[in-house]
Structure formats: C-alpha cells, structure tokens
Amino acid sequence: MHGRRAPGHAHPPAGRSARAVSTPFDFVVIGGGPAGLAAAVQARQLGLTVTLIDEQPEPGGQIYRAVERAEAEGRAAALGEEYRHGLALARAFRDCGATYLASHQAWQVERDGRVFATDGTASRLIEGHRVLVAVGAIERPVPIPGWTLPGVMTVGAAQILHKSIGLLPDAGVWIAGSGPLTLHFAAEIVAAGGRVAGILDTARASIPGTALAHLGGVLRGWRYLAKGLGYLAQLRMADIRRVTGVEAVEAAGDSRLERVRWRVGSQWNEAPASGLLLHEGVIPNTQVTLALGCAHDWDPVQQCFRPRADAFGATDVEAIIVAGDCGGIGGARVAECRGRLAALGAAAALGRITPEDRDRRAEPVRRELEGHDAIRGFLDALYSPAPELLAPSDDVVACRCEGVTAGRIREAVSLGCLGPNQVKSFTRCGMGPCQGRMCGPTVTGVIAAALGVLPQEVGTFRIRPPLKPLRLGELAALADEERAA
C-alpha cells in the first residue's frame, strides 16, 4: 500500500444543500386540525411568518374535516354543533395571512427545522425557525381475531368516508369498541338518516364505577358529559341495539367478514355482519416526533407514548414544538388551546415577545385548558383499553403488512430479542408499507407483557423517512431542482 492516494476522499457536504421554496419562515406548522389552525392564527397575530402544511385539501383536521365544504353543501348542521365550531376556526385561518400548503404531505422533518413535503408530484423543502408538529391522533390498533378480514375497518376510516364523501355504512354493519368516537359516529350516522346493526360496547368501567373518583372533573366538564348522554339518547330513540359489558369481540368468515362474535361474561353470542367497525380510542400520532428522535414517555393512564414537552409544547429538540393530540390525547378544544400556547412559546423563543408577555397572554388560555382537561381523567378511566388489546393472544395477527402474529413476536422474545427493532429484524414485523404505524403499539405491548416490564423500557420502532410512502420520482425531484439551480 505504498503511495496509494484515495481518489477524492471527501464526503458530500451534509445538511443544507437543497434549496428552500423561499427564505425560512418563523413558524412552520404541520397539520391543519384545531391545534395547527389555532397556532397559525395566533402566530400571525404575533407577527410571525407562518406556513401551514396539511395533507388534506381543506383546513379542519380530523374532527373538522371538510367543514367548509359540508357547510357549503348544507351538510354541516347534521354533523353537529361542535363540528360547526370548526368553521369559525377554518375561516380565521383563511384570513390570517399564513401561507397554506394544502394537499401537501410532510414526509420528512429534520431537527434543524427543515421540512420536506410533497404534493404528490414533486417534493419541496420548507424551512422553519420553529416547526410545530400538530399531526393529531391515530386510532389505537385493535388486533382481535379476524381483524384483517375484508369487511373489517376502523370507525375512523368509516367516518372519513362519511365526512368527506357522505358515504353511510349499510344496515348490516356492527360497531365494536369503546371511546367517545364509537357513540359519536353512531349518532352521526343516525342523524344523517342511516342505521347500523348494533353497537358492542367494550368500555370497561361504568359511569358510576371507577370514574366516580373523577366526578369533580366531570362536573366542571359537564358540557362533555351532556354530549355523551345526548348520544345515548339519540341512539335509543333510533332503536339501535347496544350491548354493554362486552369483553371480547371476534370477526369471522372465510375470505371476508360474515359474522361477528362477542362475549359478555362467559356467554358467547354471534350475529351476521356485512361490516365491522372497530375503535378502541385514539393515541398520539408520534411518527414525526419519534423520527426526529425527540424524547418520549409512556403515559400509563392513556397507555401510549407521548413526546416529552413543556407547557408551551417545546420538546427536547430546540426547533421542534408539539401541540394537539399528537402530544397527548385531549380532544379538539384542548388541541386548540395547546396550539395557541405553542405559538406564544415560539414567539417568545424567537424573541418576538418577552417571556412576561408570553405568560400574560397564556394565562386565559391556561384557564380555559383546565376546564377542558378536567373531563380527561374521567374519559381515560372509562375507556382504558383491555390488556389483551395491548398484547393479543398468539394466533392474532399483529402486523398485517407482513402477516406476523403475536405468537411470532413472543417467539422472537424467547429467542432473546429485547426490543421492537430487533424483533423487526427477526420477523419482518413492521417492515411492510405501513412501516409499523399499525403494529408498533402492539409489538411494544407484546414484548413488554412477555418480559414483564413497562413499555417505557421496551421502547418503540425506530422511524425512518419517509413518514408516508413516497414515490421515487417525488424524491428524485429534489435533486432535479438542485441540478437546475
């Protein structure tokens, strides 16, 4: 090896090589739900330059999805008063002077505040001094026997079909699960003139039971409770069958769903089903903050991971802030408050307002937040997921992309795999198109239960770009742009 010279032993420069759409924005918001919209409006009021990126064509997020269109088409009234609250929010956002990248999916966020987003054709770079991650919640996966059969889907997916294109389920469809959304959605269907075959309620506590401890909170949050009771009355009036105390649900059928089975006490029952909509509450969508390497903590009450954040949503990564359900489930009104706080925090961090000014402005928001937050403890106790959902039995499929069962995961653990990433290498679980978005919580749950430790100790899948499947051409466009420069 004498005198050998390396041909150009230089690495390409790391970092900021791609061109931004324009100069950096003060505040880049990912997600146009109540948290993101409220944050954008608040940030503009404080004089920050703002871009909001959202994959939907219209502002509103999950709960106020397509609210402007529903209003224009006269459908909003049927979707309820709460839904129309979103209209005011959407309008305030439209008027606030933020740049709005609708129908743009953020597929990579970097720790220095760069965000890569695609409109489905080409990718672009948006730079922010602060980035607000306000990507909302995802439904907790419901791995029951038969959940991968065609004909079984989540309540959330059915709701999206309803809110965005007005599609109603047919009368042979069952709803099974717990969490406010099951009742809410059933009532929504009834109000729109539809029907469902019945509701299998898996909520574990009854209102006077465990939740009694939270009564103080309930009284302050009475508006919410009235809403819950209102749903029940609506469903009774429409004569929708509701089975309570359901402890287990199974989907059955040969190549698609034909029957639903459920157990109350030791009694199994069965009914024909043309569809089955599952829902066991929502958990924070932590894909973005996990990919960023932000610190996360296991929330033992809500049984999910959430990013570690201060009162203004600041994470342990300087440029990254969280607000709304992706930082911890709180519901739409809480998300809105947290969005406003995030904007105040960002403005102060960027030196646009003083910490005193921030705190003064935050005070009324905090008080409002307390009122909304009070109900949370009650709902959490009422709707805490059954242990077998977090760690299903051996024959249940955990990862549907690669067809990996909970039993396979346990086997990997018994062979010495101590964490989700090692299990992934062993079993391919989480390597499919969804990249562990669906099976991640289950994998962590199964490993934790098998090892007898808390999920915090087990951790989560490492999340790698892209956050959502991206076409190669959309990625290549970044380099094309640079070459043209």
Place this chain on the structure above:
Amino acid sequence: MREADAIVVGGGLHGCSAALQLALRGRRVIVLERRHVGRHASGINAGGVRRLGRDLAEVPLSVQGMPYWHRIRELVGDDCGFTACGHVKVAESAQELETLEKRARTVRGLGFDHEEVIDAAEVRRLVPALAPHCVGAMVVRDDGAADPFRTTLAFGTRAREAGAAIEEGEAVVGIERQAGSWLVIGTRGRYRAPVVVNAAGAWAGRLAALVGDVFPMRTRASMMIVTERMPPFVLPVIGAVGRALSFKQSPSGTVIIGGGQQGRADLDQEQGWVDVTNLAKSAGAAAALFPRMRRARIVRSWCGIEAEMPDRLPVIDFSPGAPGFIHVFGFSGHGFQLGPICGVAVADLATRGTTDLPIASFAARRFAVAEAA
C-alpha cells in the same frame, strides 16, 4: 472474570465470522456486542456479494472469498438468502464502456478473469427493463446477493453452536494489559484473553485508541432506500460507471437502492441520520436507469455507519504496538462480501500468528509509513 483464548469485540459479520473460525479450531472465544448481533452495518447493508469493480488491492482476497458464499450452507447451515444472481455495471456512453474495457484488461493482467465486458445486446438480454440508452456493461455472472441480517445471524448462531459465547448487550469500555494478557472491561463483566479482535465497525477507531493505536479514519453513513413490492423485473444487481448506484430487486419483490450516498453519522448516539437531499440523488440515479421506478413507492430509507480509511481499504493486521491485538475493520463500504474469508484470515493470525491469505495490502502500519514519508 471470564477467561478465553480470544475475545472478539463487535458482533457484526466480521466479529461473528472470526468467532466461528476460532471456535471451529477449538479455541474458546467470547464475542462482546454492545447491542445485538447484526444491529449495525452487517445487518442493514445492501447485501451485495460482489467482486466486480473492487479495488485492485482487494481483488485477490475477494476472489478467494467467493467460494465461501457459493457453499455458504455448508459453512453456517443456512443459505443466508444468497443467490448467485450476477452483478452488472452499466456503461451509458462509449467512453464509459472504454473505461470498463481498460479495467477488465488490467484485472486480466493480474491473472483474474471474473470480469467480463458485454455489448448492448447482451445487456438488454440480461436486464430487459434497463433504459435503452445503455451501451454495454461489465458483468460478473456468479457474483450475487444475500440477506444481510439473516447472514450475520447465521454466522452468530453457527459460532455459538461451535462453542463460542456471544454476549449481547455488553459494551467494552476499557482494555488493560495485565501479566502478558488482555483484561477487557465491559459494562457488565470482565474478561481475560491473550488475543483480542477489534471488529467494532464504525467504532473500531475508539477501540483501537484504548490500546494506543491511532488511525486516520472517518465514518461513512451510507443510505439505502427500499420500495414496496413490485412484480419481478430485474434479476442481477445493477451498478453504473457514471452514477453512485446499487440497485437490486429482492426475492420478495421490494427494490433496494443504495450506492453510497451519504447521510450523517452520530457515533455517540450509535445511529445514522438520513440526509434526504443526498438520498434524492440515489432516487434520481435509479430512475434514470429504470424509468418505471419513478412511480414506485418508497416505504423506508435508512442509514448505516461504518469506518472508512483514507485509501478505502480495510485494516486486517496485528496492532503495531499492542501484542495479540488484531484489527479487522475499515471496510469502507464494501466489507460484507469479505466477511466469510476475513474470519479465516483473523483466525489464522490469532492461532498461527500469520496467514497465507493475501492481506498484505491491509497492513496496519501503512498509515504510519505514509505519515513518516
């Protein structure tokens, strides 16, 4: 305190392969791996088993290493997902083709005939999906590809069966010379052996420093892309003269794209960060050779880290100063293929103090010499 004949630091392919060969020779060997076997470069690389286009200094060892792959099941009891699917390096211009021909002549001149230059028609026959502008290629028909994690695991498992102990979750934090032997201090235990093998991949420089060896080296952070499953359309592994690209379709249908575009390495966090602006270049290169790929969906990208030497050749040698201390690292982006044979070389050094395998180019002293000159 546990005693052994040799302690291997690092449970990547090189550590496991060395441990396997030592165990097969009846030596007591302990592998200490900070995370788990195959956690780093060895488990997440492109799986290319290639002689094609290797640095001339590496050709002899690489060629001698190839039969191990063709008989991999005999060695480790698993086929490791290996297929001899061939490697093709395409030329997109007459000039590039000329470069390949010159290279093939040089390699033939050294006495090796594995590299073969083919014309446009033969390229089209081998890779019908390739963009039509390609004018020729170099092929090595029985090069291949394997499943990297499965391979590394198989070497680890076989090493255990042969008697090696592999301690996962054990990080080496100190090494001391004591009474003519090495005391290796882990976070969980202490180990003593006359021979220590440094197979610590990206962290090998840190390990070397514990015994006073300082190497000029840096950290590579090569990135990969995997797409969703696609109908089978390409069999061999594809590279290109004028582009940083390695492109192959796995048996399951996913397409795996690499080629050495760099992300950012973080040795302390033990991870690499994908740099998407550089990643876009890999995507562009793949799309240029396979236009249909523009519409393929990427499901994931990742970044693996490893050590790179200034001449991009590994160090496979005794430490110049620390007796019984063997380095095997610095594979600079192409050490997977060399995994099986290097285990033999290291075991030779450890048991006989020398080897007949052609590793003279990988001497540890070459850097010191270069500095003195």
